[in-house]
Amino acid sequence: xxxxxxxxxxxxxxxxxxxxxxxxxxxxxxxxxxxxxxxxxxxxxxxxxxxxxxxxxxxxxxxxxxxxxxxxxxxxxxxxxxxxxxxxxxxxxxxxxxxxxxxxxxxxxxxxxxxxxxxxxxxxxxxxxxxxxxxxxxxxxxxxxxxxxxxxxxxxxxxxxxxxxxxxxxxxxxxxxxxxxxxxxxxxxxxxxxxxxxxxxxxxxxxxxxxxxxxxxxxxxxxxxxxxxxxxxxxxxxxxxxxxxxxxxxxxxxxxxxxxxxxxxxxxxxxxxxxxxxxxxxxxxxxxxxxxxxxxxxxxxxxxxxx
Amino acid sequence: xxxxxxxxxxxxxxxxxxxxxxxxxxxxxxxxxxxxxxxxxxxxxxxxxxxxxxxxxxxxxxxxxxxxxxxxxxxxxxxxxxxxxxxxxxxxxxxxxxxxxxxxxxxxxxxxxxxxxxxxxxxxxxxxxxxxxxxxxxxxxxxxxxxxxxxxxxxxxxxxxxxxxxxxxxxxxxxxxxxxxxxxxxxxxxxxxxxxxxxxxxxxxxxxxxxxxxxxxxxxxxxxxxxxxxxxxxxxxxxxxxxxxxxxxxxxxxxxxxxxxxxxxxxxxx
Numbered sequence: 001x002x003x004x005x006x007x008x009x010x011x012x013x014x015x016x017x018x019x020x021x022x023x024x025x026x027x028x029x030x031x032x033x034x035x036x037x038x039x040x041x042x043x044x045x046x047x048x049x050x051x052x053x054x055x056x057x058x059x060x061x062x063x064x065x066x067x068x069x070x071x072x073x074x075x076x077x078x079x080x081x082x083x084x085x086x087x088x089x090x091x092x093x094x095x096x097x098x099x100x101x102x103x104x105x106x107x108x109x110x111x112x113x114x115x116x117x118x119x120x121x122x123x124x125x126x127x128x129x130x131x132x133x134x135x136x137x138x139x140x141x142x143x144x145x146x147x148x149x150x151x152x153x154x155x156x157x158x159x160x161x162x163x164x165x166x167x168x169x170x171x172x173x174x175x176x177x178x179x180x181x182x183x184x185x186x187x188x189x190x191x192x193x194x195x196x197x198x199x200x201x202x203x204x205x206x207x208x209x210x211x212x213x214x215x216x217x218x219x220x221x222x223x224x225x226x227x228x229x230x231x232x233x234x235x236x237x238x239x240x241x242x243x244x245x246x247x248x249x250x251x252x253x254x255x256x257x258x259x260x261x262x263x264x265x266x267x268x269x270x271x272x273x274x275x276x277x278x279x280x281x282x283x284x285x286x287x288x289x290x291x292x293x294x295x296x297x298x299x300x301x302x303x304x305x306x307x
Numbered sequence: 308x309x310x311x312x313x314x315x316x317x318x319x320x321x322x323x324x325x326x327x328x329x330x331x332x333x334x335x336x337x338x339x340x341x342x343x344x345x346x347x348x349x350x351x352x353x354x355x356x357x358x359x360x361x362x363x364x365x366x367x368x369x370x371x372x373x374x375x376x377x378x379x380x381x382x383x384x385x386x387x388x389x390x391x392x393x394x395x396x397x398x399x400x401x402x403x404x405x406x407x408x409x410x411x412x413x414x415x416x417x418x419x420x421x422x423x424x425x426x427x428x429x430x431x432x433x434x435x436x437x438x439x440x441x442x443x444x445x446x447x448x449x450x451x452x453x454x455x456x457x458x459x460x461x462x463x464x465x466x467x468x469x470x471x472x473x474x475x476x477x478x479x480x481x482x483x484x485x486x487x488x489x490x491x492x493x494x495x496x497x498x499x500x501x502x503x504x505x506x507x508x509x510x511x512x513x514x515x516x517x518x519x520x521x522x523x524x525x526x527x528x529x530x531x532x533x534x535x536x537x538x539x540x541x542x543x544x545x546x547x548x549x550x551x552x553x554x555x556x557x558x559x560x561x562x563x564x565x566x567x568x569x570x571x572x573x574x575x576x577x
Contacts, residue, residue: 024403025403025404026397026401026403026480027397027398027400027401027402027403027406028397028403028404028405028406029397030393030394030396030397030401030480030484031393031394031397031398031403031409033389033390033393033394034390034391034393034394034413034449034455035394035409035413037390037446037449037450038413038416038450038452040431040446040450041428041431041446041447041449041450042416042419042424042450042452043412043416044431045424045427045428045431046419046424046427048427048430048431049424049426049427052427052430057430059429059430106321109314109317109318109321110318112314112315112318113315113318114315116315116318116319116322118563119319119322120318120319120321120322121563122322122559122560122563123321123322123323123325123326124321124322124325125559125563126325126326126329126556126559127325127328127329128505129505129509129552129555129556129559130329130509130552130555130556131508131509131511131526131527131530131551131552132509132511132527133511133526133527133528133530133531133533133548133551134526134527134530134548134549134551134552137332137530137533137534137544137545137547137548138328138329138331138332138545138548139328140534141331141332141335141541141544141545142328142331146344146346147343147344147345147346147348149327149331149348152346152347152348181325181328189566238420241420242420242422242423244422244512245511245512249511249531252534263422263423263512266423266425266426267425267516270425270426270429271426271429271516276426276427276430279426280426280427283423283424283425283426283427284423286420286422286423287419287420287423290418290420290423291418294418
């Protein structure tokens with residue numbers, strides 16, 4: 001990933017080993033607490049999930065029967081898996097471009113702003129600090145079809161009110177708008193930090209040479225932000241593929257499966273139908289997709305880098 | 308110069324639009340219930356009242372949820388900083404058998420989506436007896452490999468000469484870590500700490516799954532029950548939302564500069 005420390009790291013030299021001493025276990029003691037937690041709460045569930053995806057394990061107990069790849073075969077036939085996978089993909093396609101572009105635009109605006117800079121930075125990042133439930137409550141209120149703010153605005157402009165959450169044509173857009181408001185601040189912050197790292201002199205000398213602000217943006221700023229864009233894009237795609245919280249909270253008892261993402265189907269199978277094995281199998285589908293996306297992104301951006 | 312004025316106006320306009328949802332929530336929370344559903348919408352309440360806050364704070368569970376969130380988020384942050392920085396130091400500075408493949412294993416974990424692990428993780432929590440406990444909420448959130456990665460990258464950039472000077476004075480490894488490396492890493496520790504705290508405070512899915520006891524609910528989980536328990540009392544719902552959301556926003560307003568600089572120091576600027 002495109003991550004760099006501020007200080008230039010010295011060339012990788014092995015730790016100086018005290019003469020006469022064999023390499024010892026001190027380092028392992030340092031790493032041990034984390035490694036233990038990591039083994040118990042990350043590695044073990046990954047293996048246990050893979051194992052139980054081969055059985056018809058139930059959260060409620062009862063007989064356990066070996067199914068081999070039976071859960072995976074059922075998954076392939078289960079229309080709800082493909083519908084929820086499509087919903088996840090659709091959300092990712094709809095949400096990623098505005099989240100990346102708005103983050104960049106906001107960073108450019110806030111970076112230029114002088115006296116109002118603090119207000120812009122506060123307004124753009126603040127929603128990211130709200131718990132998802134607060135965000136969902138606020139947006140449910142704004143989307144309210146009878147006395148919600150959004151329909152009030154639409155009617156004021158002469159349009160017809162919309163049943164945002166309950167209408168299947170707008171339900172996904174409602175989730176996207178709410179997500180954009182809530183999480184764009186993180187991308188904004190990454191872009192802002194990158195902009196602050198661009199030396200001022202680059203722009204000044206280009207301005208002296210007669211470059212217009214547009215040319216400076218296009219020829220200097222944007223190319224220098226390429227690595228940041230790569231990072232933002234990877235993180236955003238992965239975050240969008242994992243969507244669950246806001247959909248669940250916005251649509252609880254309303255739109256039902258029309259916006260149901262894959263994680264929600266995993267949740268329903270695991271914790272409502274108590275089918276651990278089947279839910280684990282579906283988890284691995286998502287797992288696989290995320291790893292493929294992360295890998296592809298990594299390849300594309302490390303191949304396209306010229307340094 | 309010609310472009311500066313329209314651009315700053317545009318920035319201001321976008322910022323104001325971005326503040327509307329929160330302003331609208333606060334606005335609703337200070338109206339009497341009868342006025343919240345009025346059409347057309349009133350921005351300036353005809354009657355200003357803090358009744359909704361009074362009822363939520365005295366009759367509701369919001370204060371309890373705030374305390375639970377504070378316990379969980381503080382626990383996650385302190386323990387993550389301790390475990391991750393020790394591990395990062397070990398991986399950055401010391402040589403031990405199996406180090407390279409162990410670090411590769413940690414790196415690989417960055418790609419693992421925790422959301423995909425909820426089912427086996429819950430199953431395991433059942434067998435460990437950690438369902439409906441604070442530890443059940445805290446422990447899985449400590450397995451955050453990305454924090455080890457960020458801290459190791461930072462430690463790698465600190466010249467070894469500082470520790471060699473301490474070694475001449477007879478300092479142990481733990482001493483070098485504690486008195487030499489950690490004090491030099493304050494900005495990155497602050498950035499990692501702030502992000503861990505915010506993430507833990509706002510985590511919805513995991514506490515939602517592992518806790519069903521209303522006395523242990525955190526803010527995000529507890530607020531999820533508000534819509535149904537308050538029925539259609541919108542002023543109270545919005546007052547709960549404001550109370551549940553405001554603590555981090557207020558803290559951030561004070562720490563804004565450090566957070567933005569910390570993101571740069573943590574090397575996330577690409």
